[in-house]
Structures are given as C-alpha cells and as structure tokens.
Amino acid sequence: MDTQGIRDAARLLRESRSTVALTGAGISTPSGIPDFRSPRSGLWAMVDPMDVASLDGFRARPRAFYDWFKPLARKMFDARPNPAHLALAQMESAGRLAAVITQNIDMLHTRAGSKTVYEVHGHMGEAVCIHCRHTFPSDAFLDGWLNRDELPLCPDCGSPLKPGITFFGEALPALAFAQASTAAAQCEVMIIAGSSLEVTPAADLPAHVLRRGAKLIVVNREPTYVDRHAAAVFRADVAEILPALADEVTHVVV
Secondary structure, three states: OOHHHHHHHHHHHHHOOOEEEEEOHHHOHHHOOOOOOOOOOOOOOOOOHHHHOEHHHHHHOHHHHHHHHHHHHHHHHHOOOOHHHHHHHHHHHOOOOOEEEEOOOOOHHHHHOOOOEEEOOEEEEEEEEOOOOOEEEOHHHHHHHHHHOOOOEOOOOOOEEEEEEOOEOOOOOHHHHHHHHHHHHHOOEEEEEOOOOOOOOHHHHHHHHHHOOOEEEEEOOOOOOOHHHOOEEEOOOHHHHHHHHHHHHHOOOO
C-alpha cells in the first residue's frame, strides 16, 4: 500500500471544510455485487440492455426484466457492506465527510451507517406503479417475486410495479440529483471511489469540482478521465484504501 500517498490524501481531507464522496459499482464489488459494465460480470453479455432495462422495454415486457434481474437482485439483498462502505460511514461520523453521492442502487451505504446519501440512480427500497405512479415499499413484493416468481403488481390498479431505479430512457430522480449537485458545488475535496466515470450526468460532477479549483482523490482500479488532474490517484482496492484513509483522517493524537 502507498503509505505516503495515504498520508498526503488524508492531509487534504483534514484541511477540507467540506468533502463528499462519489461512488460507483466498484465500491460494491467486494460485497459480491457484479459491475453492470464489466466484461467479466456477464450482466450485459447475453441480453440487450435497451431491451430488458429500458423504460419502453419494461412497459412492453416487464417479466423479461424481472427474469433477467432476479439473480442480481438476490446478490444485492444477500450482500453486506464491505470495509469501503464502512470507511465512508466512519468519516461521516467523525465530521470528515459531508455526503455520499452514489450511482449504486444496492442501498449498502445506508446499511453501513452513512446518514447523508444521495442515490442518483434510485434504489431498491421502493417500487412504483407504471400506470398510477403510486409508490410502495418493495419489501412487500420481494418474497413473492424471488421465491414464487410472482410478477410484482400494484395493489391499487393491478399494473406492473417497476423497481425504484433509473432505467435507460428515464430521467434521474430530480431531488436526489439536485442535492448531489449542490453538495458537489460546495465541496473542497471529492473522493471518487469505485467509479470509472463513464455514466453521465453523475460522471460530469468531478469536472465541475475541478473547474472550481477543488481537489479530487480517485480510488479506482481502472483509469478515469480526471486522473491527470486529481490531487491523488490510487489504482487499488477500495476496500483497502478507503479504510486506511478513514483511519488516518479520523485518528486523534492524545
């Protein structure tokens, strides 16, 4: 591990009056949740994402989506927060992190103890009716779907329920993205953890941070478009680097 790099990055965090984290799929892969876009994951290997995971595709063939999504959903519900999630919660608890902006839908940041989490691609905790737009907690439908293959249907009108996540062709949750944009506009340091920054508009936030003169700390195995402008880059496991950063920045010398 790059001990000096950790110390230098921790100094930036200690000096920052407002730090936010932007996280992607890579922060949850140590919890056993595959990356949608990785060639190794296979999630897009056998299907056309625009067919099974677009809003139009879901409206036309909701069962095709649920059949494809079931193995991934099982992994999400069985997953536990890993040391990277816990490290961000630790930093927030110590007053070193203002918010987590996440592209993930697995809710692991909240389960790890993070309080201020902006889920800009939605989350699996809710389901919304595609006809009457009523929203329901997803827990009420999970057992029937996962264990008895029952298509989740709206109890009010009988139409299919869509998970509260952003599909292709669908706008991001307006409030969550507005809150995320405000947090990014106010930060002095942004930690990018487990994201290759390929999915807009969330991937544009670090560019806005740089234009204001704020600092970036990148923790990601693959290159990102901001690496050459970042104050620190760790091409390593988020579950190793983030805990080391959290321990360094929250350590109190008595």
